Amino acid sequence: MKLNCNVIKDLLPLYADQICSEESRGLVEEHLAECQDCTVLLRRMKNEEVENSLETETVDVLHRQAAFFKRKSAVIGAAIAGVFMIPVLVCLIVNLATGAALDWFFIVLTSLLTASSLSIVPLMIPDHKVLWTLGTFTASLLLLFGVICIYTHGTWFFLVSATVLFGLSVCFLPFAVYAQPLKEMLGQYKGLTVMVVDTFLYFLMMFVIGAYVKVPVFWHLAPKISFPCLILVWFVFLLIRYVNCNGFLKAGICTMLIGVYGFFANYLVNRWIGVERSIPAFHPFVWNVETVDGNIRWLALIGCCAAGIVLMVRGIVGGTREK
Ligand SMILES: [Zn+2]
Numbered sequence: 001m002k003l004n005c006n007v008i009k010d011l012l013p014l015y016a017d018q019i020c021s022e023e024s025r026g027l028v029e030e031h032l033a034e035c036q037d038c039t040v041l042l043r044r045m046k047n048e049e050v051e052n053s054l055e056t057e058t059v060d061v062l063h064r065q066a067a068f069f070k071r072k073s074a075v076i077g078a079a080i081a082g083v084f085m086i087p088v089l090v091c092l093i094v095n096l097a098t099g100a101a102l103d104w105f106f107i108v109l110t111s112l113l114t115a116s117s118l119s120i121v122p123l124m125i126p127d128h129k130v131l132w133t134l135g136t137f138t139a140s141l142l143l144l145f146g147v148i149c150i151y152t153h154g155t156w157f158f159l160v161s162a163t164v165l166f167g168l169s170v171c172f173l174p175f176a177v178y179a180q181p182l183k184e185m186l187g188q189y190k191g192l193t194v195m196v197v198d199t200f201l202y203f204l205m206m207f208v209i210g211a212y213v214k215v216p217v218f219w220h221l222a223p224k225i226s227f228p229c230l231i232l233v234w235f236v237f238l239l240i241r242y243v244n245c246n247g248f249l250k251a252g253i254c255t256m257l258i259g260v261y262g263f264f265a266n267y268l269v270n271r272w273i274g275v276e277r278s279i280p281a282f283h284p285f286v287w288n289v290e291t292v293d294g295n296i297r298w299l300a301l302i303g304c305c306a307a308g309i310v311l312m313v314r315g316i317v318g319g320t321r322e323k
Pocket of ligand 1: 004005008031035036037038
């Protein structure tokens, strides 16, 4: 009995997997002996199968590897935690034995908590490592400041905490927003979130500094010094992130703007807060103690403007060429 190719094609997967009946196998083999097309099809089917099984095996190996490292990290984390417990216990005993209140013991405890947040937490927490590490580090650091502040009867807790929070946020928030689940939650607002949080923490820090130094003139000076900087930073951010134009053009505008800002900001802010300050003179051929500051500022201004113009021209020329 001659079977046509379509029937054989239906049977081939079963034949390749060796799960068809004895009769079907006989028919398929009989057909394959005469049909080149179906033989090629079978060969291709078998190759695909090998590829698929290789892929599954690779994924399997990777999973096993990941599980192995997870177990290993947990063991190392637990060992470090055990080592950290030794000084805690020793300090507790000594602190109690010397009859003192449990004061400096808490300093040791919170210091070790801070160390743990950077060593044990990333090893032992299975998911969202980055956020957990940064979160517990920040919290334990603030706790450490609090304990030391109480121990030394200081009044600087809020001052130090607000300043450190701002610094940590500037350094680490740009990385934290790329860690899950923040990355998914924030979507396309990652950059904006970083800017808003940093700006808020900046104002918080300035407010706390103002409240701490208790000098009335601070409230008059701080905004006038802060706003020009913040406006520049926000302008650069909005330009780079949201304006849809050539990257060279953006880079050129930013370079030029920063150069101009660096040159005039000091002068303008000083004028604004009522300090007389003149724009420095440029003596490119006279370099001494009096001229060096002005000369460097002028060279920086000229350099930034030149680099900015080159980048902008490149952007405009490149942009029209692309069109
Ligand atoms: Zn055939």
